[in-house]
Amino acid sequence: MDRLTIIKVGGKVVEDPSALNAMLDQFVRISGYKILVHGGGNTASEIAGKLGIETQMVDGRRITSQSMLDVVTMVYGGLVNKKIVAQLQARGCNAIGLSGADLNLIHARKRPVKEIDFGFVGDVDDVNSRELRFLLNENVVPVVAPLTHDGKGQLLNTNADTIAAELAGELANHYSVYLFFCFDKKGVLMNPEDEGSMLHELSAQEFGQYQNEKVISSGMIPKLENGFKAKRRGVKEVLITNTENMMTGRGTRLV
Amino acid sequence: MDRLTIIKVGGKVVEDPSALNAMLDQFVRISGYKILVHGGGNTASEIAGKLGIETQMVDGRRITSQSMLDVVTMVYGGLVNKKIVAQLQARGCNAIGLSGADLNLIHARKRPVKEIDFGFVGDVDDVNSRELRFLLNENVVPVVAPLTHDGKGQLLNTNADTIAAELAGELANHYSVYLFFCFDKKGVLMNPEDEGSMLHELSAQEFGQYQNEKVISSGMIPKLENGFKAKRRGVKEVLITNTENMMTGRGTRLV
Numbered sequence: 142m143d144r145l146t147i148i149k150v151g152g153k154v155v156e157d158p159s160a161l162n163a164m165l166d167q168f169v170r171i172s173g174y175k176i177l178v179h180g181g182g183n184t185a186s187e188i189a190g191k192l193g194i195e196t197q198m199v200d201g202r203r204i205t206s207q208s209m210l211d212v213v214t215m216v217y218g219g220l221v222n223k224k225i226v227a228q229l230q231a232r233g234c235n236a237i238g239l240s241g242a243d244l245n246l247i248h249a250r251k252r253p254v255k256e257i258d259f260g261f262v263g264d265v266d267d268v269n270s271r272e273l274r275f276l277l278n279e280n281v282v283p284v285v286a287p288l289t290h291d292g293k294g295q296l297l298n299t300n301a302d303t304i305a306a307e308l309a310g311e312l313a314n315h316y317s318v319y320l321f322f323c324f325d326k327k328g329v330l331m332n333p334e335d336e337g338s339m340l341h342e343l344s345a346q347e348f349g350q351y352q353n354e355k356v357i358s359s360g361m362i363p364k365l366e367n368g369f370k371a372k373r374r375g376v377k378e379v380l381i382t383n384t385e386n387m388m389t390g391r392g393t394r395l396v
Numbered sequence: 397m398d399r400l401t402i403i404k405v406g407g408k409v410v411e412d413p414s415a416l417n418a419m420l421d422q423f424v425r426i427s428g429y430k431i432l433v434h435g436g437g438n439t440a441s442e443i444a445g446k447l448g449i450e451t452q453m454v455d456g457r458r459i460t461s462q463s464m465l466d467v468v469t470m471v472y473g474g475l476v477n478k479k480i481v482a483q484l485q486a487r488g489c490n491a492i493g494l495s496g497a498d499l500n501l502i503h504a505r506k507r508p509v510k511e512i513d514f515g516f517v518g519d520v521d522d523v524n525s526r527e528l529r530f531l532l533n534e535n536v537v538p539v540v541a542p543l544t545h546d547g548k549g550q551l552l553n554t555n556a557d558t559i560a561a562e563l564a565g566e567l568a569n570h571y572s573v574y575l576f577f578c579f580d581k582k583g584v585l586m587n588p589e590d591e592g593s594m595l596h597e598l599s600a601q602e603f604g605q606y607q608n609e610k611v612i613s614s615g616m617i618p619k620l621e622n623g624f625k626a627k628r629r630g631v632k633e634v635l636i637t638n639t640e641n642m643m644t645g646r647g648t649r650l651v
Contacts, residue, residue: 191446192447214475215471219471219475220474235499238495242481243481243491244492272534272536296478
């Protein structure tokens with residue numbers, strides 16, 4: 142099967158023009174098929190603040206009211222996504238910006254209300270990769286914003302790590318998929334203050350153990366859960382890394 | 397050649413949920429290949445206002461500062477575009493949202509500063525329809541936001557009537573193109589207060605004459621100039637109409 146690299150970059154890279162430029166310079170050098178999935182970062186909260194919309198987070202997840210959904214649709218689907226696309230085109234990379242509604246790419250359902258009402262947050266049901274594969278085959282490079290839809294006209298806000306892992310899991314049926322989660326650390330650290338404590342490999346069993354011992358920070362847990370889920374679905378390699386190292390293969394490899 | 401219908405809808409339709417729904421109900425019934433081009437309307441000005449960014453218009457054209465460009469990128473490329481895509485998907489229409497940067501679709505240059513500095517406004521250089529035709533062939537329905545790019549990483553704000561006419565002109569090389577400009581009147585009116593004064597046909601010669609006599613309102617002039625330019629490039633039919641009549645062929649036909 143052909144190689145497909147899926148890079149997920151977080152909000153901190155996207156917000157900082159020089160970090161974004163450096164990342165895109167690396168990204169365009171990746172050979173073979175590739176997809177970029179981006180988060181939104183604090184821009185959404187900043188713009189929401191200026192519009193008088195309060196940002197509420199629970200466990201690092203955004204509570205998405207109707208007005209906050211409009212903000213993330215604007216910021217993730219418009220501002221961030223189109224800027225990245227224009228920057229990739231400037232580098233000769235034929236990018237296309239997509240949300241989960243475009244091409245009916247990612248179908249989700251509104252998260253059921255339990256203890257917390259997350260509002261318009263979507264849990265992914267399925268990925269429809271048919272047209273996406275057509276685009277890849279035409280050497281088009283999809284740039285995916287963390288938005289999904291319910292098929293009934295409702296857009297939903299979905300975590301970008303989840304989007305990347307779900308795309309990777311589905312596309313593993315068609316490609317040899319390499320999934321890189323890029324964030325602001327070199328990899329998974331045993332001690333968040335010490336980059337020397339990075340794990341080179343992490344197994345699902347160790348992950349369970351470290352979770353029980355509470356040595357893995359809560360922010361890393363969804364990323365790792367998504368990564369292990371992708372591995373189980375046949376993704377060839379899942380690496381937790383940063384944008385400086387994404388080309389070298391350094392970071393924490395899930396095994 | 398196969399028939400391709402390009403519908404341009406203005407901001408007033410896009411802003412009013414019931415008008416938008418009615419338009420989309422009509423749009424999905426159009427047989428053959430189709431493209432929807434949308435304006436942005438006052439939402440951009442409203443959001444800019446809340447963000448403390450002043451809206452400046454000259455002859456109905458928006459002066460686009462860097463911060464206003466961010467707003468139109470958010471509103472046109474994100475909010476309006478993705479909502480329409482999600483609504484079309486709900487109607488079983490496999491839509492994809494595009495700006496002129498996506499797929500390198502519409503290349504433009506920043507308008508030169510003469511008497512007025514329009515800021516980040518783009519005059520279209522060329523349309524690259526290769527991947528667009530590929531999508532149409534897959535029965536995908538493009539929804540195009542009025543944004544272009546300069547190929548050097550800069551997004552630009554471009555009038556939606558111009559986008560529709562430029563797409564129509566280029567695609568007339570490949571399809572039998574029907575271009576409908578939908579706005580809030582039934583067609584071109586000799587007396588803006590009287591819908592009975594609608595012209596059923598308008599020739600380029602008559603248009604020149606009416607312009608000299610100043611009986612055509614200034615807002616209509618760029619729409620008609622774009623329409624006649626598209627006709628000259630081989631577009632089969634150009635109709636100025638409203639969304640209620642777009643399926644019936646009523647309105648002002650350019651001849």
